[in-house]
Amino acid sequence: MTLLADLADWSLAAFALLLFAVQFIAQEFGHWIGRRQRTHGEGRVEGVSVIVGGMLGLLAFVLALTLSFANGRFAERRAGSLEEANAIGTAWLRAEAIQDRRGKEIAQLLEGYTKLRIEFIQAGRDRTVLDQLNQRTNAMQSKIWGYIAGIVRDQPNPISAALQASLNDVFDAATRERFAFAFRMPTELFWLLIGLTLLSMAALGYQLGLTGKPVRALVILLTAMWTLVIVDILDLAAPRLGEFRTSVAVYEWTLQGFKGGIAIQPAP
Numbered sequence: 001m002t003l004l005a006d007l008a009d010w011s012l013a014a015f016a017l018l019l020f021a022v023q024f025i026a027q028e029f030g031h032w033i034g035r036r037q038r039t040h041g042e043g044r045v046e047g048v049s050v051i052v053g054g055m056l057g058l059l060a061f062v063l064a065l066t067l068s069f070a071n072g073r074f075a076e077r078r079a080g081s082l083e084e085a086n087a088i089g090t091a092w093l094r095a096e097a098i099q100d101r102r103g104k105e106i107a108q109l110l111e112g113y114t115k116l117r118i119e120f121i122q123a124g125r126d127r128t129v130l131d132q133l134n135q136r137t138n139a140m141q142s143k144i145w146g147y148i149a150g151i152v153r154d155q156p157n158p159i160s161a162a163l164q165a166s167l168n169d170v171f172d173a174a175t176r177e178r179f180a181f182a183f184r185m186p187t188e189l190f191w192l193l194i195g196l197t198l199l200s201m202a203a204l205g206y207q208l209g210l211t212g213k214p215v216r217a218l219v220i221l222l223t224a225m226w227t228l229v230i231v232d233i234l235d236l237a238a239p240r241l242g243e244f245r246t247s248v249a250v251y252e253w254t255l256q257g258f259k260g261g262i263a264i265q266p267a268p
Contacts (some may be wrong), residue, residue, distance in 0.1 A: 004194035012231060012242045019194075020227045027219055032204020052200075052207045059200045063229055066193050070185065070236035077180045077239055077246045081121065084173035085250035088114055089257060091166035098163055100155065102147040106167070108209045109144050111258050116140060117174065120181075125240045134178070139167045193233070197226055236268050257264035 038128035088110055095106040103197045119134045148167055201223065208215060 016227055019230060022221045023197060023226060024220070027205035027223065028150045029207030030207075031209040032184045032205075034206040035181055035212070036082060036209075038210050038212055048203075048207050048210060052058075052203045055200045055203050057126040059196045059226075061142075062193055062196055063226075063233070066185070066233050067229070067236070069189070070233045072132045072259075073180070073183065073239075074244060075235045080173065080177040080180050081246055081248070084117065084170070084177055085114075085254045087166065087169040087173045088117075088251075089254045091163065091256060092254075094159075094163040094166050098151065098155075100151050100160075100161055102151050102162070106144055106147050106163075109140060109147075110170075111255065113137075113140050113144070114251050114255055114258075115120050116119070119176075121246050121248050121251070122176075123240065130262050136185070137174060140258065145171075160261075181239045184239075185234075189236075193230065197230065201226075236261075240250075 075252060092107050092110045095103045095110065097103075116133065116137055117120075120137065122129075123129055144167060148160075148164050152164055204219070208219070231242075232244075235244045239246065
């Protein structure tokens with residue numbers, strides 16, 4: 001699967017063309033066998049049609065199952081981004097409100113931390129880049145925690161405890177989002193989908209070869225439909241491939257909220 005993922009990372013269109021070609025070749029191979037058996041009078045269309053219908057039905061079920069799986073992973077990453085951005089915004093507000101110079105430092109660090117999280121979401125599949133981003137994230141978390149530890153020791157009150165809890169939520173959200181981005185479609189499920197697709201197309205070609213009725217235009221259309229669905233499934237399941245990427249808009253909105261700081265209003 002790694003080779004196919006690399007191909008999809010380089011060009012999703014190239015992956016789609018390869019998948020389409022392999023399916024079409026499987027169908028043509030099955031058609032050739034079916035036509036050959038029809039010539040020798042060995043094939044029976046009635047029984048074959050029932051089996052092929054069952055195989056296509058099973059393929060449709062697996063496609064629906066994997067599509068649901070991929071969509072669930074995409075929704076999980078998107079919800080995690082919203083949760084993390086909200087947690088950062090809450091921590092920033094509490095850091096700005098606390099009466100300690102270290103609170104201002106935490107607020108400034110959270111602005112840089114938000115930009116770092118945007119880099120993580122937008123990063124590609126390069127393992128070196130991802131490792132560097134995770135190391136920078138850990139270093140910034142340690143620095144922020146050093147400031148909040150000093151505040152809690154100097155001011156052990158509910159206000160500092162609330163800020164500490166908010167920062168802990170920020171760090172926990174980052175861990176959940178990292179896990180969501182690291183979790184991919186199981187290799188066995190992916191190959192099951194590809195294998196069933198090729199077998200079903202070969203069986204369909206075999207049935208058409210037995211009937212002797214060429215419907216190549218419809219076969220091409222069906223192959224294109226299967227290809228489109230499978231590519232969309234791969235795109236949804238892979239967090240750093242294709243067009244279905246997690247949006248960073250919520251982080252940008254959070255950064256916009258940081259502009260201008262907080263103006264302390266005089267008492268009425």
